[in-house]
Amino acid sequence: xxxxxxxxxxxxxxxxxxxxxxxxxxxxxxxxxxxxxxxxxxxxxxxxxxxxxxxxxxxxxxxxxxxxxxxxxxxxxxxxxxxxxxxxxxxxxxxxxxxxxxxxxxxxxxxxxxxxxxxxxxxxxxxxxxxxxxxxxxxxxxxxxxxxxxxxxxxxxxxxxxxxxxxxxxxxxxxxxxxxxxxxxxxxxxxxxxxxxxxxxxxxxxxxxxxxxxxxxxxxxxxxxxxxxxxxxxxxxxxxxxxxxxxxxxxxxxxxxxxxxxxxxxxxxxxxxxxxxxxxxxxxxxxxxxxxxxxxxxxxxxxxxxxxxxxxxxxxxxxxxxxxxxxxxxxxxxxxxxxxxxxxxxxxxxxxxxxxxxxxxxxxxxxxxxxxxxxxxxxxxxxxxxxxxxxxxxxxxxxxxxxxxxxxxxxxxxxxxxxxxxxxxxxxxxxxxxxxxxxxxxxxxxxxxxxxxxxxxxxxxxxx
Amino acid sequence: xxxxxxxxxxxxxxxxxxxxxxxxxxxxxxxxxxxxxxxxxxxxxxxxxxxxxxxxxxxxxxxxxxxxxxxxxxxxxxxxxxxxxxxxxxxxxxxxxxxxxxxxxxxxxxxxxxxxxxxxxxxxxxxxxxxxxxxxxxxxxxxxxxxxxxxxxxxxxxxxxxxxxxxxxxxxxxxxxxxxxxxxxxxxxxxxxxxxxxxxxxxxxxxxxxxxxxxxxxxxxxxxxxxxxxxxxxxxxxxxxxxxxxxxxxxxxxxxxxxx
Amino acid sequence: xxxxxxxxxxxxxxxxxxxxxxxxxxxxxxxxxxxxxxxxxxxxxxxxxxxxxxxxxxxxxxxxxxxxxxxxxxxxxxxxxxxxxxxxxxxxxxxxxxxxxxxxxxxxxxxxxxxxxxxxxxxxxxxxxxxxxxxxxxxxxxxxxxxxxxxxxxxxxxxxxxxxxxxxxxxxxxxxxxxxxxxxxxxxxxxxxxxxxxxxxxxxxxxxxxxxxxx
Numbered sequence: 001x002x003x004x005x006x007x008x009x010x011x012x013x014x015x016x017x018x019x020x021x022x023x024x025x026x027x028x029x030x031x032x033x034x035x036x037x038x039x040x041x042x043x044x045x046x047x048x049x050x051x052x053x054x055x056x057x058x059x060x061x062x063x064x065x066x067x068x069x070x071x072x073x074x075x076x077x078x079x080x081x082x083x084x085x086x087x088x089x090x091x092x093x094x095x096x097x098x099x100x101x102x103x104x105x106x107x108x109x110x111x112x113x114x115x116x117x118x119x120x121x122x123x124x125x126x127x128x129x130x131x132x133x134x135x136x137x138x139x140x141x142x143x144x145x146x147x148x149x150x151x152x153x154x155x156x157x158x159x160x161x162x163x164x165x166x167x168x169x170x171x172x173x174x175x176x177x178x179x180x181x182x183x184x185x186x187x188x189x190x191x192x193x194x195x196x197x198x199x200x201x202x203x204x205x206x207x208x209x210x211x212x213x214x215x216x217x218x219x220x221x222x223x224x225x226x227x228x229x230x231x232x233x234x235x236x237x238x239x240x241x242x243x244x245x246x247x248x249x250x251x252x253x254x255x256x257x258x259x260x261x262x263x264x265x266x267x268x269x270x271x272x273x274x275x276x277x278x279x280x281x282x283x284x285x286x287x288x289x290x291x292x293x294x295x296x297x298x299x300x301x302x303x304x305x306x307x308x309x310x311x312x313x314x315x316x317x318x319x320x321x322x323x324x325x326x327x328x329x330x331x332x333x334x335x336x337x338x339x340x341x342x343x344x345x346x347x348x349x350x351x352x353x354x355x356x357x358x359x360x361x362x363x364x365x366x367x368x369x370x371x372x373x374x375x376x377x378x379x380x381x382x383x384x385x386x387x388x389x390x391x392x393x394x395x396x397x398x399x400x401x402x403x404x405x406x407x408x409x410x411x412x413x414x415x416x417x418x419x420x421x422x423x424x425x426x427x428x429x430x431x432x433x434x435x436x437x438x439x440x441x442x443x444x445x446x447x448x449x450x451x452x453x454x455x456x457x458x459x460x461x462x463x464x
Numbered sequence: 465x466x467x468x469x470x471x472x473x474x475x476x477x478x479x480x481x482x483x484x485x486x487x488x489x490x491x492x493x494x495x496x497x498x499x500x501x502x503x504x505x506x507x508x509x510x511x512x513x514x515x516x517x518x519x520x521x522x523x524x525x526x527x528x529x530x531x532x533x534x535x536x537x538x539x540x541x542x543x544x545x546x547x548x549x550x551x552x553x554x555x556x557x558x559x560x561x562x563x564x565x566x567x568x569x570x571x572x573x574x575x576x577x578x579x580x581x582x583x584x585x586x587x588x589x590x591x592x593x594x595x596x597x598x599x600x601x602x603x604x605x606x607x608x609x610x611x612x613x614x615x616x617x618x619x620x621x622x623x624x625x626x627x628x629x630x631x632x633x634x635x636x637x638x639x640x641x642x643x644x645x646x647x648x649x650x651x652x653x654x655x656x657x658x659x660x661x662x663x664x665x666x667x668x669x670x671x672x673x674x675x676x677x678x679x680x681x682x683x684x685x686x687x688x689x690x691x692x693x694x695x696x697x698x699x700x701x702x703x704x705x706x707x708x709x710x711x712x713x714x715x716x717x718x719x720x721x722x723x724x
Numbered sequence: 725x726x727x728x729x730x731x732x733x734x735x736x737x738x739x740x741x742x743x744x745x746x747x748x749x750x751x752x753x754x755x756x757x758x759x760x761x762x763x764x765x766x767x768x769x770x771x772x773x774x775x776x777x778x779x780x781x782x783x784x785x786x787x788x789x790x791x792x793x794x795x796x797x798x799x800x801x802x803x804x805x806x807x808x809x810x811x812x813x814x815x816x817x818x819x820x821x822x823x824x825x826x827x828x829x830x831x832x833x834x835x836x837x838x839x840x841x842x843x844x845x846x847x848x849x850x851x852x853x854x855x856x857x858x859x860x861x862x863x864x865x866x867x868x869x870x871x872x873x874x875x876x877x878x879x880x881x882x883x884x885x886x887x888x889x890x891x892x893x894x895x896x897x898x899x900x901x902x903x904x905x906x907x908x909x910x911x912x913x914x915x916x917x918x919x920x921x922x923x924x925x926x927x928x929x930x931x932x933x934x935x936x937x938x939x
Contacts, residue, residue, distance in 0.1 A: 024652070030909075050753070060745070060748045066733055154910065188920060220908060223919075247891045248752070254901075268902070268906065274899075278858075282862075298732055323634050327649045363635050369607075386516025390515070411527045416506040438644075444654075445677065445680030448480065459486075459489075
């Protein structure tokens, strides 16, 4: 399979809709149910006040990011954590490589982390000859399938029970009709061995508290707690935008991210990590490394308005509510972050050209902005990247030309109505290859039903 | 009558829903408005704006502000165009994001919104008695303008039963350029709407773009349910309509788009 | 990466050069811990203990945990004695008081059927048991069934109050907020319990005045 890339969005999305209706169905059902739970959980609290507060904290933090990063770094070091800085995936890998070499790591367990997906970490570790096992159940499923995550929170959202039954039958020897509990038990047993034998635990990080150097991780399964507690070494990859100023800020963010993501009052397991095992503790990692990763974030921070995407806390609420995402799931987008947030993070982190056409994978319906826990104005930022795409010459020349012609008519009602009148004489249903834009419409929606006469002509004659 | 209302037909209205725009005029006059149609009007620029062609969109915005400069009220039979004028002109012409252009602030309304919020009218007549109607919430009417109850209230007061529709508030997949740039997803979104549609006597919406999308798709799928522009349905609500936009009559290019 | 840190900081400073710093909005305007309503929390005012207990119990049970309240050491001990009969092996957290252990076959957490831990404290608002690394992380996580003792006096009304207090104390290498049994819906979006962490979680609230010498 070719490497996923945003470039293939059109063909991939069409292929999922046409050839994998069951995948579309899985995504439809679960994203709807996630969204319903979010809506109920928002209704139980003053969610508007929570979101306004969270937006303000993140905006404040990002506008003082250098100061908070220095503060966090100082506290991490004070806590006995090894702090590393990585410009990009390559540098993040180099850190990991040195840890693997220094500790003679043979086996690694990994907790779900979108940043490591963004950096493509697993493939690198395989190159090192280190077995790395995804331990989140959903990540485990897609790792066995050789796929990437299709959702920020629910990576296997596109896979049905039947898919899992077939997969576990093949990989773990469970019966083909095993129920979810049996499948989960088989996965638990297989992964328990991995946890107990791993030398290295790799994780991401949901929040990094500047004033204490506390790293907070949120989950439901317990695999993050295990990955960060059992192996001798723990390496956490944390995006530099994950900072929050104070420990008490977690009270809001832990509750808000859970309500937004899954409708829970709080994640079932929250890890608050301060560093390596202390003398009076019976277990825990001997060494903890935090790798602060930029990978395009500081560049995005410099972008007027578009920097607001950095407030994102990766809850996936915008995916669940998005009618475009629901049709395909995340794979079609060809990048770690899909859906509405992907459309505004991709141009910022990958560069606009590499992110095309993701800013166009939206109807601008605005449902995402209504649910975002940190009030990112997603549709406005999508528009901003579209404007940039036009300016940078990244849209088809024919479109640019057509828009110029259209623009000419702006101030000329005569020309505008004349061209409207002219347009009325063009047959719109010939489905010609010569006008692909038109056939893109007519193929599934038929010819455009023009009125017999323009309104302005009706007006001229007088409306009775 | 003293209240002067300037009608902005919008390009979609002018081209594809001419009879429904005419019904808007009839309805507003019926409500005592003095309706004028500034001839200089063209398009709100949304097709360019949503696709990122801001230079062109700006031309349309500047022009539109000029055309409606002296209007007391600008009423549009379209939620998304009203949203464009109200929330994006400010941004386009150098203002704050999401802010109205100072010259249009407080004067721009979608038709049903104008009737309910400005005129304070919810009872148009009982011309829709016995009709089972599904209302599609266009995204911009719903989320940009916050128009949710107004059209439903007008329909109900006129005797219609507004039917529960699971996907009533979901996007139809039109999205301007989206409909042709990402046609497969766009079509699948329309299918989701149609798959969940109960069996109403008609489907209506305040937005022509959505109606073209849904009606076009429904027709292609062989569904016979009619789709009508809200302006025509509201005119029928008054009981004064003679076929033009009445739920039982009309056809392509009259009361809007038919599905059958 | 030695130069990377400097390059990243340089770009951040440049990006923020002309951006006015945004204000910090103050503390989280959280909900009242007493009811899932829309009321705001009154600062520094602790609700009655019974209401805190009720909220804690309600939240934990909603998340699938079991909650038991014991009014004396004998009652708690007798329950544990009885409960452990159903398990072949038990592992104990290091800070579990001796009086709250039962002399059944003790095991290493990785092959114990039951784990008994001592929570550092709890949070009523979210229904969370706060697990301290000093008690032993393996024991908190590996056995499929988990009994967690928590002093009723140590149940904080809200997450905000818990975190504020935490901020003033020396912290362990890790704290875990456990708010129910381990769960996952990754297989066909059907909820299963006990994936990785404990599938059964029992909070035993010790509801009598804490002896200064124990716990």
